[in-house]
Amino acid sequence: xxxxxxxxxxxxxxxxxxxxPDYTITDIDLTFDLHDTATRVVAVSQVKRQAVQxxxxxxxGDSLKLVRLEIxxxxxxxxxxxxxxxxxxxxxAAFELTxxxxxxxxxxxLLEGLYKSGEGFCTQCEAEGFRRITFYLDxxxxxxxxxxxxxADQASMPYLLSNGxxxxxxxxxxxRHWVQWEDPFPKPSYLFALVAGDFDVxxxxxxxxxxxxxxxxxxxxxxxxxxxxxxxxxxxxxxKWDEERFGLEYDLDIYMIVAVxxxxxxxxxxxxxxxxxxxxxxxxxxxxxxTDYQGIESVIGHEYFxxxxxxxxxxxxxxxxxxxxxxxxxRDQEFSSDLGSRPVNRINNxxxxxxxQFAEDRGPMSHPIRPEKVIEMNNFYxxxxxxxxxxxxxxMHTLLGEAKFQAGMKLYFERHDGTAATCDDFVQAMEDASxxxxxxxxxxxxxxxxxxxxxxxxxxAAQKRYRVTIKQHxxxxxxxxxxxxxxxxxxxxxxxRQGEVIALQCxxxxxxxxxxxxxxxxxxxxxQVDEEPVISMxxxxxxxxxxxxxxxxxxxxxxMVHARNAFxxxxxxxxxxxxxxxxxxxxxxxxxxxALPESVVDAFRxxxxxxxxxxxxIAEVLTLPSExxxxxxxxxxxxxxxHQVVSExxxxxxxxMVDELSAxxxxxxxxxxxxxxxxxxxxxxxxxxxAFLANTEQGDKLASAQYQQSDNMTxxxxxxxxxxxxxxxxxxxxxxxxxxKWTHDGLVMDKWFILxxxxxxxxxxxxVRATMAHPAFDLKNPNRTRSxxxxxxANNPVRFHAKDGSGYQFLTEILTALNTSNxxxxxxxxxxxxxxxxxxxxxxxxxxxxxxxxxxLENLAKDLFEKVQxxxxx
Ligand code: B3K
Ligand code: ZN
Numbered sequence: 108x109x110x111x112x113x114x115x116x117x118x119x120x121x122x123x124x125x126x127x128p129d130y131t132i133t134d135i136d137l138t139f140d141l142h143d144t145a146t147r148v149v150a151v152s153q154v155k156r157q158a159v160q161x162x163x164x165x166x167x168g169d170s171l172k173l174v175r176l177e178i179x180x181x182x183x184x185x186x187x188x189x190x191x192x193x194x195x196x197x198x199x200a201a202f203e204l205t206x207x208x209x210x211x212x213x214x215x216x217l218l219e220g221l222y223k224s225g226e227g228f229c230t231q232c233e234a235e236g237f238r239r240i241t242f243y244l245d246x247x248x249x250x251x252x253x254x255x256x257x258x259a260d261q262a263s264m265p266y267l268l269s270n271g272x273x274x275x276x277x278x279x280x281x282x283r284h285w286v287q288w289e290d291p292f293p294k295p296s297y298l299f300a301l302v303a304g305d306f307d308v309x310x311x312x313x314x315x316x317x318x319x320x321x322x323x324x325x326x327x328x329x330x331x332x333x334x335x336x337x338x339x340x341x342x343x344x345x346x347k348w349d350e351e352r353f354g355l356e357y358d359l360d361i362y363m364i365v366a367v368x369x370x371x372x373x374x375x376x377x378x379x380x381x382x383x384x385x386x387x388x389x390x391x392x393x394x395x396x397x398t399d400y401q402g403i404e405s406v407i408g409h410e411y412f413x414x415x416x417x418x419x420x421x422x423x424x425x426x427x428x429x430x431x432x433x434x435x436x437x438r439d440q441e442f443s444s445d446l447g448s449r450p451v452n453r454i455n456n457x458x459x460x461x462x463x464q465f466a467e468d469r470g471p472m473s474h475p476i477r478p479e480k481v482i483e484m485n486n487f488y489x490x491x492x493x494x495x496x497x498x499x500x501x502x503m504h505t506l507l508g509e510a511k512f513q514a515g516m517k518l519y520f521e522r523h524d525g526t527a528a529t530c531d532d533f534v535q536a537m538e539d540a541s542x543x544x545x546x547x548x549x550x551x552x553x554x555x556x557x558x559x560x561x562x563x564x565x566x567x568a569a570q571k572r573y574r575v576t577i578k579q580h581x582x583x584x585x586x587x588x589x590x591x592x593x594x595x596x597x598x599x600x601x602x603x604r605q606g607e608v609i610a611l612q613c614x615x616x617x618x619x620x621x622x623x624x625x626x627x628x629x630x631x632x633x634x635q636v637d638e639e640p641v642i643s644m645x646x647x648x649x650x651x652x653x654x655x656x657x658x659x660x661x662x663x664x665x666x667m668v669h670a671r672n673a674f675x676x677x678x679x680x681x682x683x684x685x686x687x688x689x690x691x692x693x694x695x696x697x698x699x700x701x702a703l704p705e706s707v708v709d710a711f712r713x714x715x716x717x718x719x720x721x722x723x724x725i726a727e728v729l730t731l732p733s734e735x736x737x738x739x740x741x742x743x744x745x746x747x748x749x750h751q752v753v754s755e756x757x758x759x760x761x762x763x764m765v766d767e768l769s770a771x772x773x774x775x776x777x778x779x780x781x782x783x784x785x786x787x788x789x790x791x792x793x794x795x796x797x798a799f800l801a802n803t804e805q806g807d808k809l810a811s812a813q814y815q816q817s818d819n820m821t822x823x824x825x826x827x828x829x830x831x832x833x834x835x836x837x838x839x840x841x842x843x844x845x846x847x848k849w850t851h852d853g854l855v856m857d858k859w860f861i862l863x864x865x866x867x868x869x870x871x872x873x874x875v876r877a878t879m880a881h882p883a884f885d886l887k888n889p890n891r892t893r894s895x896x897x898x899x900x901a902n903n904p905v906r907f908h909a910k911d912g913s914g915y916q917f918l919t920e921i922l923t924a925l926n927t928s929n930x931x932x933x934x935x936x937x938x939x940x941x942x943x944x945x946x947x948x949x950x951x952x953x954x955x956x957x958x959x960x961x962x963x964l965e966n967l968a969k970d971l972f973e974k975v976q977x978x979x980x981x
Contacts, residue, residue, distance in 0.1 A: 117969035128248060128249055139221075140258045148209075150241040156199075168241070173208060176204075176205070177206075179202050217930070229302045231382065232299050236297070249295060250293035252289075255289075266304060266308075269288035270377060271379055272291070274289045292359075300380040313342075313346050315346070317356060341403055348445060359378075364383055365381070365383065368890070373406050374387050374409070376409075392821075399820075404447075416434045432497075436500075451727055454727045456494070457674075467490050469557070469739070469942075470941045472977055473556060474491055475551075475555040477553065499552070502548070503545065522536060534549055545594075556581045556583075556590065557653055558590075563576045564642060576629075593625075595650045595652060601633065602665070648674070663683040663686075664707075668713065673724055688732070691703075692745065715767055723784075731756060735902070750904065760799060769800060797809060798825070810841075864896065864903060887929070896921050900918050900936060910950070922936060922971065930969075933970065940957060940978065943978070962976070
């Protein structure tokens with residue numbers, strides 16, 4: 108039986124209610140006696156009163172059995188167990204608190220606290236998992252020095268790991284052994300980690316710039332050692348990059364990473380002992396795609412960078428989550444951009460903003476990057492806090508420039524190292540170090556929603572003036588009606604017809620290309636503009652806003668060729684595609700045929716044939732916006748029309764450019780697989796060509812041949828996706844062959860499950876249901892569940908939104924099962940339901956009925972409760 112989540116009516120917490128803790132804990136000494144169903148935890152804490160008036164110590168606790176409670180070594184009976192933990196009455200001002208608890212890791216399907224992943228034990232404590240291990244002040248502003256002793260069976264669990272340095276070890280006479288760890292850096296409980304098990308270990312060393320030798324260890328399941336190299340390379344690259352770009356050095360003698368198969372998210376930055384979803388560690392050419400490799404590099408980097416932005420300076424309270432996450436995402440994006448292609452990285456980050464993040468801003472869960480009200484903290488590890496949070500940091504970087512931004516970082520560490528800080532502390536450091544006012548800019552932290560920036564331009568030939576009128580407006584979002592103008596860094600460039608840049612002059616002075624847009628409406632008048640220019644705007648996506656401007660086709664086609672920066676060229680292509688997607692959705696709705704001007708095809712053909720461009724960049728230009736991103740452009744979404752238009756557009760481009768696509772496809776074949784950037788870039792373009800060609804007569808032959816000849820997972824998956832997407836005859840044989848070959852390996856099978864989920868066939872749902880019986884599928888494993896269920900519900904809109912409501916019923920069944928076994932995963936999967944108001948009346952009613960069913964569930968977990976409630980009341 109799965110463990111039942113808390114059943115009491117959930118209550119909200121507000122940012123405004125923050126209060127410093129009455130007590131703090133300076134040191135904690137933990138002993139774990141590990142057993143599958145009854146693990147004993149003894150916690151000896153040094154407690155100190157902080158608030159004079161306090162007499163009771165209120166500790167957090169969840170699903171714990173209290174075995175023993177002592178104060179200064181004496182049994183203590185003056186306490187009460189509550190719904191949320193333990194209240195100990197009449198405690199002294201400073202004392203030693205001993206608590207022994209019993210927990211059941213085997214039954215812990217929530218994957219929070221201490222749980223079993225396969226044969227081993229591991230922990231996940233962020234945000235509030237430590238309270239499922241022992242009663243504690245489980246909040247990020249209580250920082251203690253941790254000492255941890257782990258006792259377990261020696262034969263089955265030779266490795267016993269925790270944070271910090273290994274200080275002692277020994278054997279017991281009953282076949283058990285123990286290891287003791289000590290972390291010299293005070294830390295909040297969410298950064299605690301413990302791992303026990305049997306692993307293969309990849310070892311290396313790193314010497315920091317000041318000469319400290321650091322042992323690097325990556326622990327993987329037995330037999331997976333040949334899949335750990337890239338993670339190690341990425342770790343070493345991260346350590347080096349953080350020294351070079353941010354001047355930050357690692358601070359312990361050992362850095363460990365453990366890959367586990369059961370994990371709710373990507374990875375966790377526990378001090379000195381990162382725990383990773385195996386998806387972001389394990390890779391070799393035959394099991395992982397280029398995208399997987401890139402994911403590993405960025406997540407390894409992200410968790411490593413947290414050592415300074417997150418661990419050395421942590422968050423005062425969970426409302427400040429973006430302090431560490433937004434900043435660390437910014438850092439990992441910069442890392443990937445410095446090591447790989449900056450434009451391609453930027454494009455992919457912007458796709459996430461314009462697709463799922465903008466969608467989050469429009470929905471019932473819309474919140475500022477620093478939320479004001481939270482029921483379940485795990486629900487706020489969102490694209491808004493992470494990705495928009497990173498855009499907010501990036502805007503400060505744009506406004507200050509690299510040198511001043513780095514001065515701000517330095518000041519931030521000087522002021523806050525070793526403490527728990529706020530978002531405001533960060534902005535203050537940036538402001539103080541740079542002398543640049545961020546007063547209005549701070550609104551980005553409190554205001555939710557995506558601003559719309561509307562631009563109108565006017566050219567006065569007689570005066571040689573170019574007038575740019577910029578209006579900004581943010582529509583009301585859930586629970587936040589009033590919106591104020593934001594400080595928007597608005598990066599522009601003007602070009603003459605020869606493609607040369609026109610210097611920006613205002614009032615006789617040359618001005619910077621990043622305009623400070625701060626008012627609801629603002630006019631910039633540029634002088635000495637000799638001819639009507641072409642304007643490039645929101646270059647590099649300089650602010651997370653929606654740009655509205657009535658571009659002429661020829662101007663976009665001009666920018667696709669002449670804009671000086673690659674991102675702007677890509678963006679011009681996207682705006683051009685968007686114009687014709689919108690127009691054709693209208694045509695489809697009116698029963699007219701699909702139409703695309705020759706000039707548009709030629710513009711894309713021009714990019715395809717431009718040998719001076721990076722092939723990976725060309726692949727991005729030729730990638731259409733996703734159906735989900737397109738859905739976001741509409742008040743009422745017509746899933747079927749959108750799907751039809753995207754398919755037609757792919758087909759028309761493929762047919763019109765078939766010769767070029769085919770020639771390039773063949774010319775880019777590579778003799779042997781390497782993971783060098785230029786090799787990846789060529790594969791990216793070649794496989795993009797294949798995806799187009801799948802819509803032509805050659806499709807089946809090409810996809811079939813590529814699958815058979817492929818010596819690497821990138822090309823294998825590209826062949827399978829092409830076959831799946833275009834429903835080619837070779838699809839079935841490929842799917843069977845792949846499953847026969849990889850059934851034993853869940854991580855690889857995830858790719859196959861994703862294809863089943865995204866299968867455009869009419870009977871996709873039947874297939875998905877049948878696939879749940881596949882031996883490699885396991886609803887208890889978050890990776891498997893996400894691969895199959897999320898790819899169907901979130902990324903196969905036409906089938907999920909089937910008019911008979913069958914897709915909706917399916918999602919409710921899954922959510923009902925996960926509500927008890929793993930509500931955190933359920934809470935991610937429910938997202939498609941939250942957008943129900945964007946659909947037609949019939950679909951709305953069907954989805955609403957499902958939400959109501961969920962609302963009526965007995966024991967609805969607070970993760971789902973918060974979202975269901977907001978969706979229904981919106
Ligand atoms: N800090 C963790 C996320 C924890 C999520 C808790 N539900 C990973 C990261 O952002 O690096
Ligand atoms: Zn993070």
